[in-house]
Amino acid sequence: MRKDANQQRRWPTGDILRRARFVDDAGPIRFVDTEAAARYLALEAHTLECYRSLGGGPIFHKFGKWVRYAVDDLDAWAESCRRVTTASPAAPRVLPIDLE
16 A cells, blocks of 8 residues: 555554455455444444344445445444533423422
């Protein structure tokens, strides 16, 4: 890889690169397996598997029997999980009961 391409890439990490396979024409890795996606998001692989079943997780692709995550989708999902406060914006407001 060219030196300037290495400087622009935020991802993948060294341990991913050791297991990765590159195709010269395709460039950097676009899709990763569940284990790599979980490490990227600092989650357990089982958590992503549950998200796939129950919903609420990152978008995934199914290539035959293989599940893959696009790195761009992982970044988008992580950005959607960003919060400023622990209060949920969708939670109803609970008003105090006046017991006079």
